[in-house]
Amino acid sequence: MKKVAAIFVTLLLSLLLSWQAAWADAADAAKSPRFGSKDYIWGEMLPEQAEVMKLTGDPQRGKEAFRGCRGCHKADAAGKTDGTYPRLTGQHASVIIKQVTEVRAGVRINPKMDPFSSDHAVSPQEIADIAVFLAAAETTRESGKGEGDFVARGQELYEQGKCVKCHGANGEGNAVKVYPAIAAQHYGYLKREMDYIQRGVRGNSHPDMVNAIEYFTQRDIEAVADYLSRLPDHRQSLAERKGK
Numbered sequence: 001m002k003k004v005a006a007i008f009v010t011l012l013l014s015l016l017l018s019w020q021a022a023w024a025d026a027a028d029a030a031k032s033p034r035f036g037s038k039d040y041i042w043g044e045m046l047p048e049q050a051e052v053m054k055l056t057g058d059p060q061r062g063k064e065a066f067r068g069c070r071g072c073h074k075a076d077a078a079g080k081t082d083g084t085y086p087r088l089t090g091q092h093a094s095v096i097i098k099q100v101t102e103v104r105a106g107v108r109i110n111p112k113m114d115p116f117s118s119d120h121a122v123s124p125q126e127i128a129d130i131a132v133f134l135a136a137a138e139t140t141r142e143s144g145k146g147e148g149d150f151v152a153r154g155q156e157l158y159e160q161g162k163c164v165k166c167h168g169a170n171g172e173g174n175a176v177k178v179y180p181a182i183a184a185q186h187y188g189y190l191k192r193e194m195d196y197i198q199r200g201v202r203g204n205s206h207p208d209m210v211n212a213i214e215y216f217t218q219r220d221i222e223a224v225a226d227y228l229s230r231l232p233d234h235r236q237s238l239a240e241r242k243g244k
Protein backbone atom coordinates (compact mmCIF):
# COMPACT_ATOMS: atom_id res chain seq x y z
CA MET A 1 0.00 0.00 0.00
CA LYS A 2 2.89 2.33 0.90
CA LYS A 3 4.47 1.65 -2.48
CA VAL A 4 1.25 2.64 -4.24
CA ALA A 5 1.11 5.85 -2.22
CA ALA A 6 4.74 6.63 -3.11
CA ILE A 7 4.05 6.12 -6.83
CA PHE A 8 1.01 8.36 -6.52
CA VAL A 9 3.01 11.14 -4.84
CA THR A 10 5.76 10.86 -7.48
CA LEU A 11 3.19 11.11 -10.25
CA LEU A 12 1.58 14.11 -8.62
CA LEU A 13 4.94 15.81 -8.18
CA SER A 14 5.98 15.30 -11.81
CA LEU A 15 2.60 16.62 -12.91
CA LEU A 16 3.08 19.73 -10.77
CA LEU A 17 6.60 20.21 -12.13
CA SER A 18 5.44 20.01 -15.73
CA TRP A 19 2.72 22.53 -14.96
CA GLN A 20 5.30 24.81 -13.44
CA ALA A 21 7.49 24.45 -16.55
CA ALA A 22 4.53 25.29 -18.77
CA TRP A 23 3.81 28.39 -16.68
CA ALA A 24 7.46 29.46 -16.88
CA ASP A 25 7.37 29.02 -20.68
CA ALA A 26 4.23 31.12 -20.89
CA ALA A 27 5.80 33.82 -18.73
CA ASP A 28 8.92 33.84 -20.94
CA ALA A 29 6.93 34.13 -24.12
CA ALA A 30 4.89 36.97 -22.67
CA LYS A 31 7.95 39.21 -22.90
CA SER A 32 7.48 39.75 -26.64
CA PRO A 33 4.55 41.87 -27.77
CA ARG A 34 1.66 39.85 -29.16
CA PHE A 35 -1.52 40.75 -30.93
CA GLY A 36 -3.77 42.55 -28.49
CA SER A 37 -0.97 44.00 -26.34
CA LYS A 38 -0.43 47.74 -26.64
CA ASP A 39 3.14 47.25 -27.91
CA TYR A 40 2.15 45.03 -30.82
CA ILE A 41 2.79 46.56 -34.22
CA TRP A 42 2.11 44.26 -37.15
CA GLY A 43 4.85 44.18 -39.77
CA GLU A 44 7.55 45.55 -37.54
CA MET A 45 10.32 43.04 -38.24
CA LEU A 46 11.97 41.34 -35.31
CA PRO A 47 15.77 41.71 -35.42
CA GLU A 48 16.18 38.00 -36.18
CA GLN A 49 13.59 38.09 -38.97
CA ALA A 50 15.48 40.99 -40.59
CA GLU A 51 18.75 39.07 -40.17
CA VAL A 52 17.42 35.90 -41.83
CA MET A 53 15.78 37.87 -44.67
CA LYS A 54 19.24 39.18 -45.62
CA LEU A 55 20.75 35.70 -45.92
CA THR A 56 20.80 33.69 -49.14
CA GLY A 57 19.10 30.35 -48.66
CA ASP A 58 20.25 27.12 -50.27
CA PRO A 59 17.48 24.57 -50.98
CA GLN A 60 19.81 21.56 -50.88
CA ARG A 61 21.08 22.50 -47.43
CA GLY A 62 17.51 23.33 -46.48
CA LYS A 63 16.37 19.83 -47.34
CA GLU A 64 19.01 18.47 -44.95
CA ALA A 65 18.16 20.92 -42.18
CA PHE A 66 14.46 20.05 -42.55
CA ARG A 67 15.22 16.61 -41.06
CA GLY A 68 14.54 18.04 -37.62
CA CYS A 69 11.07 19.11 -38.72
CA ARG A 70 9.96 15.87 -40.33
CA GLY A 71 8.71 14.26 -37.13
CA CYS A 72 5.66 16.52 -37.34
CA HIS A 73 5.54 18.11 -40.79
CA LYS A 74 6.46 14.75 -42.42
CA ALA A 75 9.26 13.91 -44.85
CA ASP A 76 7.42 15.50 -47.81
CA ALA A 77 6.56 18.60 -45.71
CA ALA A 78 2.88 18.07 -46.52
CA GLY A 79 1.93 17.96 -42.84
CA LYS A 80 -0.86 15.80 -41.51
CA THR A 81 -4.13 15.51 -43.40
CA ASP A 82 -6.19 16.00 -40.24
CA GLY A 83 -4.57 19.43 -39.88
CA THR A 84 -2.62 18.77 -36.68
CA TYR A 85 0.47 19.84 -38.63
CA PRO A 86 0.18 22.30 -41.49
CA ARG A 87 1.37 21.71 -44.98
CA LEU A 88 4.49 23.81 -45.62
CA THR A 89 5.21 23.07 -49.30
CA GLY A 90 4.74 26.07 -51.57
CA GLN A 91 4.54 28.53 -48.69
CA HIS A 92 6.38 31.78 -49.44
CA ALA A 93 9.93 31.80 -48.04
CA SER A 94 9.26 35.19 -46.44
CA VAL A 95 6.24 33.73 -44.61
CA ILE A 96 8.19 30.68 -43.36
CA ILE A 97 10.88 33.03 -42.03
CA LYS A 98 8.36 35.35 -40.34
CA GLN A 99 6.43 32.51 -38.71
CA VAL A 100 9.48 30.57 -37.47
CA THR A 101 11.27 33.63 -36.07
CA GLU A 102 8.05 34.80 -34.41
CA VAL A 103 7.60 31.40 -32.76
CA ARG A 104 11.20 31.67 -31.53
CA ALA A 105 10.49 35.11 -30.09
CA GLY A 106 7.26 33.98 -28.43
CA VAL A 107 5.13 36.27 -30.60
CA ARG A 108 3.33 33.36 -32.26
CA ILE A 109 2.32 30.76 -29.73
CA ASN A 110 3.39 27.23 -30.62
CA PRO A 111 4.66 25.32 -27.57
CA LYS A 112 4.66 21.99 -29.47
CA MET A 113 7.15 23.19 -32.05
CA ASP A 114 9.17 25.52 -29.84
CA PRO A 115 11.93 23.06 -28.80
CA PHE A 116 12.46 21.95 -32.40
CA SER A 117 12.66 25.42 -33.93
CA SER A 118 14.55 27.15 -31.11
CA ASP A 119 18.01 28.64 -31.65
CA HIS A 120 19.47 25.49 -30.07
CA ALA A 121 17.94 23.41 -32.86
CA VAL A 122 18.29 25.58 -36.00
CA SER A 123 20.56 28.49 -36.89
CA PRO A 124 19.41 31.63 -38.75
CA GLN A 125 21.19 30.33 -41.87
CA GLU A 126 19.31 27.03 -41.58
CA ILE A 127 15.99 28.91 -41.36
CA ALA A 128 16.90 30.74 -44.60
CA ASP A 129 17.83 27.40 -46.22
CA ILE A 130 14.67 25.62 -45.06
CA ALA A 131 12.52 28.54 -46.28
CA VAL A 132 13.74 28.38 -49.89
CA PHE A 133 13.57 24.58 -49.83
CA LEU A 134 9.92 24.62 -48.69
CA ALA A 135 8.81 27.39 -51.06
CA ALA A 136 9.84 25.22 -54.02
CA ALA A 137 8.96 21.78 -52.60
CA GLU A 138 6.23 19.86 -54.41
CA THR A 139 3.23 18.23 -52.79
CA THR A 140 1.80 15.03 -54.13
CA ARG A 141 -0.56 14.35 -51.24
CA GLU A 142 -4.11 15.74 -51.26
CA SER A 143 -5.03 18.23 -48.56
CA GLY A 144 -7.50 17.30 -45.83
CA LYS A 145 -10.98 18.61 -46.70
CA GLY A 146 -14.27 19.32 -44.96
CA GLU A 147 -17.71 17.82 -45.54
CA GLY A 148 -18.22 19.70 -48.81
CA ASP A 149 -21.71 20.97 -47.94
CA PHE A 150 -20.99 24.70 -47.75
CA VAL A 151 -18.18 25.26 -50.24
CA ALA A 152 -20.14 27.84 -52.27
CA ARG A 153 -20.98 29.75 -49.09
CA GLY A 154 -17.29 29.59 -48.16
CA GLN A 155 -16.29 31.11 -51.48
CA GLU A 156 -18.88 33.87 -51.06
CA LEU A 157 -17.62 34.74 -47.58
CA TYR A 158 -13.99 34.67 -48.73
CA GLU A 159 -14.62 36.87 -51.75
CA GLN A 160 -17.05 39.29 -50.14
CA GLY A 161 -14.96 39.66 -47.04
CA LYS A 162 -11.66 41.41 -47.06
CA CYS A 163 -9.76 38.14 -47.36
CA VAL A 164 -9.06 38.41 -51.13
CA LYS A 165 -7.41 41.78 -50.66
CA CYS A 166 -4.53 40.12 -48.84
CA HIS A 167 -4.68 36.40 -49.60
CA GLY A 168 -5.60 36.85 -53.29
CA ALA A 169 -8.31 35.39 -55.53
CA ASN A 170 -6.49 32.04 -55.69
CA GLY A 171 -5.47 31.95 -52.04
CA GLU A 172 -1.92 32.67 -53.20
CA GLY A 173 -1.05 35.23 -50.53
CA ASN A 174 1.70 37.76 -51.17
CA ALA A 175 5.40 36.98 -50.73
CA VAL A 176 6.46 40.64 -50.66
CA LYS A 177 3.86 41.69 -48.12
CA VAL A 178 4.44 38.45 -46.18
CA TYR A 179 0.79 37.30 -46.42
CA PRO A 180 0.60 33.50 -46.37
CA ALA A 181 -0.66 31.33 -49.21
CA ILE A 182 -3.70 29.51 -47.84
CA ALA A 183 -4.94 27.53 -50.88
CA ALA A 184 -4.77 23.72 -50.60
CA GLN A 185 -3.97 23.88 -46.91
CA HIS A 186 -5.53 21.24 -44.65
CA TYR A 187 -9.11 21.96 -43.60
CA GLY A 188 -8.46 21.18 -39.92
CA TYR A 189 -5.50 23.54 -39.75
CA LEU A 190 -7.32 26.41 -41.51
CA LYS A 191 -10.28 26.02 -39.20
CA ARG A 192 -8.09 26.02 -36.09
CA GLU A 193 -6.09 29.08 -37.21
CA MET A 194 -9.24 31.10 -37.97
CA ASP A 195 -10.51 30.18 -34.54
CA TYR A 196 -7.18 31.23 -32.92
CA ILE A 197 -7.15 34.48 -34.93
CA GLN A 198 -10.74 35.25 -33.94
CA ARG A 199 -10.06 34.55 -30.27
CA GLY A 200 -6.77 36.48 -30.34
CA VAL A 201 -4.71 33.54 -29.14
CA ARG A 202 -2.50 32.98 -32.19
CA GLY A 203 -0.23 35.81 -31.05
CA ASN A 204 0.65 37.24 -34.46
CA SER A 205 -2.29 38.43 -36.53
CA HIS A 206 -2.82 41.35 -38.84
CA PRO A 207 -5.33 43.62 -37.05
CA ASP A 208 -7.31 44.12 -40.30
CA MET A 209 -7.72 40.36 -40.57
CA VAL A 210 -8.90 40.11 -36.98
CA ASN A 211 -11.56 42.71 -37.84
CA ALA A 212 -12.52 40.80 -40.99
CA ILE A 213 -12.90 37.46 -39.19
CA GLU A 214 -14.51 38.86 -36.05
CA TYR A 215 -18.09 38.34 -37.26
CA PHE A 216 -17.61 34.82 -38.66
CA THR A 217 -19.79 32.19 -37.01
CA GLN A 218 -18.39 28.70 -36.45
CA ARG A 219 -20.22 27.61 -39.60
CA ASP A 220 -18.73 30.49 -41.60
CA ILE A 221 -15.24 29.42 -40.48
CA GLU A 222 -15.94 25.83 -41.52
CA ALA A 223 -17.31 26.93 -44.91
CA VAL A 224 -14.29 29.16 -45.68
CA ALA A 225 -11.83 26.47 -44.51
CA ASP A 226 -13.53 23.89 -46.73
CA TYR A 227 -13.47 26.23 -49.74
CA LEU A 228 -9.76 27.06 -49.30
CA SER A 229 -8.74 23.43 -48.71
CA ARG A 230 -10.23 22.56 -52.13
CA LEU A 231 -8.41 25.28 -54.10
CA PRO A 232 -5.47 23.99 -56.14
CA ASP A 233 -1.90 24.72 -55.05
CA HIS A 234 -1.46 28.42 -55.79
CA ARG A 235 1.64 27.74 -57.90
CA GLN A 236 -0.41 25.49 -60.13
CA SER A 237 -3.10 28.11 -60.61
CA LEU A 238 -0.50 30.77 -61.43
CA ALA A 239 1.00 28.50 -64.10
CA GLU A 240 -2.49 27.85 -65.50
CA ARG A 241 -3.25 31.54 -65.66
CA LYS A 242 0.03 32.17 -67.46
CA GLY A 243 -0.88 29.43 -69.95
CA LYS A 244 -4.17 31.16 -70.81
Ligand code: HEC
Pocket residue numbers: 066068069070071072073084085086088091095096099100109110112113116117122130180192193
Ligand atom coordinates in the same frame (compact mmCIF):
# COMPACT_ATOMS: atom_id res chain seq x y z
C1 HEC B 1 6.70 18.69 -32.49
C2 HEC B 1 6.04 18.99 -33.74
C3 HEC B 1 6.69 20.00 -34.66
C4 HEC B 1 7.98 20.05 -35.14
C5 HEC B 1 9.12 19.08 -34.86
C6 HEC B 1 8.05 21.19 -36.01
N1 HEC B 1 6.82 21.81 -36.09
FE1 HEC B 1 6.35 23.39 -37.25
N2 HEC B 1 4.44 23.39 -36.51
C7 HEC B 1 3.95 22.47 -35.61
C8 HEC B 1 2.57 22.79 -35.31
C9 HEC B 1 1.66 22.04 -34.35
C10 HEC B 1 2.24 23.92 -36.09
C11 HEC B 1 0.89 24.64 -36.12
C12 HEC B 1 0.72 25.48 -34.90
C13 HEC B 1 -0.65 26.09 -34.81
O1 HEC B 1 -1.60 25.34 -34.69
O2 HEC B 1 -0.77 27.32 -34.88
C14 HEC B 1 3.44 24.28 -36.82
C15 HEC B 1 3.54 25.36 -37.68
C16 HEC B 1 4.66 25.67 -38.44
C17 HEC B 1 4.76 26.78 -39.35
C18 HEC B 1 3.67 27.78 -39.65
C19 HEC B 1 2.94 27.39 -40.89
C20 HEC B 1 1.93 28.40 -41.32
O3 HEC B 1 1.24 28.12 -42.29
O4 HEC B 1 1.83 29.46 -40.69
C21 HEC B 1 6.01 26.75 -39.90
C22 HEC B 1 6.58 27.71 -40.93
C23 HEC B 1 6.70 25.63 -39.32
N3 HEC B 1 5.85 24.98 -38.44
C24 HEC B 1 8.01 25.28 -39.62
C25 HEC B 1 8.72 24.28 -38.95
C26 HEC B 1 10.13 24.03 -39.16
C27 HEC B 1 11.01 24.78 -40.13
C28 HEC B 1 10.48 23.02 -38.30
C29 HEC B 1 11.84 22.41 -38.08
C30 HEC B 1 12.91 23.33 -37.76
C31 HEC B 1 9.27 22.62 -37.58
N4 HEC B 1 8.23 23.42 -38.01
C32 HEC B 1 9.20 21.60 -36.67
C33 HEC B 1 4.64 21.41 -35.06
C34 HEC B 1 5.97 21.11 -35.27
Ligand code: HEC
Pocket residue numbers: 042086098158161162163164165166167178179180181182190193194204205206208209212213224
Ligand atom coordinates in the same frame (compact mmCIF):
# COMPACT_ATOMS: atom_id res chain seq x y z
C1 HEC C 1 -4.56 42.81 -44.06
C2 HEC C 1 -4.28 41.55 -44.69
C3 HEC C 1 -5.12 40.34 -44.32
C4 HEC C 1 -6.49 40.20 -44.41
C5 HEC C 1 -7.52 41.25 -44.79
C6 HEC C 1 -6.77 38.84 -44.07
N1 HEC C 1 -5.62 38.18 -43.76
FE1 HEC C 1 -5.45 36.23 -43.19
N2 HEC C 1 -3.48 36.49 -42.75
C7 HEC C 1 -2.78 37.66 -42.96
C8 HEC C 1 -1.44 37.50 -42.40
C9 HEC C 1 -0.34 38.53 -42.41
C10 HEC C 1 -1.40 36.19 -41.83
C11 HEC C 1 -0.23 35.54 -41.07
C12 HEC C 1 -0.31 35.92 -39.60
C13 HEC C 1 0.62 37.05 -39.28
O1 HEC C 1 1.83 36.86 -39.44
O2 HEC C 1 0.14 38.11 -38.87
C14 HEC C 1 -2.69 35.59 -42.10
C15 HEC C 1 -3.03 34.30 -41.74
C16 HEC C 1 -4.22 33.67 -42.07
C17 HEC C 1 -4.51 32.28 -41.86
C18 HEC C 1 -3.57 31.27 -41.27
C19 HEC C 1 -2.65 30.80 -42.36
C20 HEC C 1 -1.47 29.99 -41.91
O3 HEC C 1 -0.78 29.46 -42.78
O4 HEC C 1 -1.25 29.86 -40.71
C21 HEC C 1 -5.78 32.05 -42.33
C22 HEC C 1 -6.52 30.74 -42.35
C23 HEC C 1 -6.28 33.32 -42.81
N3 HEC C 1 -5.30 34.28 -42.67
C24 HEC C 1 -7.54 33.52 -43.35
C25 HEC C 1 -8.08 34.77 -43.63
C26 HEC C 1 -9.48 34.99 -43.97
C27 HEC C 1 -10.54 33.90 -44.08
C28 HEC C 1 -9.65 36.34 -44.15
C29 HEC C 1 -10.92 37.11 -44.44
C30 HEC C 1 -11.99 37.00 -43.49
C31 HEC C 1 -8.33 36.94 -43.94
N4 HEC C 1 -7.41 35.97 -43.62
C32 HEC C 1 -8.06 38.28 -44.06
C33 HEC C 1 -3.24 38.79 -43.62
C34 HEC C 1 -4.58 39.06 -43.89
